[in-house]
Amino acid sequence: MTYEPDQEIREVHQMHLDCYQMEIEEEVTAFSLESHEDVWDEDNDQVVRALFFERGMSKWIVFITPNGDVKSTFNNPPRQLMTGVLSAMVAGGRI
Helix, strand or coil, rough: CCCCCCCCHHHHHHHHHHHHHHHHHHHHCCCCCEEEEEECCCCCEEEEEEEEEEEEEEEEEEEECCCEEEEEEEEECHHHHHHHHHHHHHHHHHC
């Protein structure tokens, strides 16, 4: 049996993620944010957003939570990218 989250919870989480993503897009200029995808994290009962970054032929994924945390990364993102993401997450937390 799959747990389906309450629609209101999803909307609140997505609103927080939208704010963080907006900050990230302003802060991280040396990398292209190509797309994003929201997924439900059943273990933590929250929406997690996967942010797909590119620069040249390299691609990375950074997973963020509505609480302002970086949950995980894929393909070992460069320090410059992660510094920008983390800086934006701190700024987004003050909104």
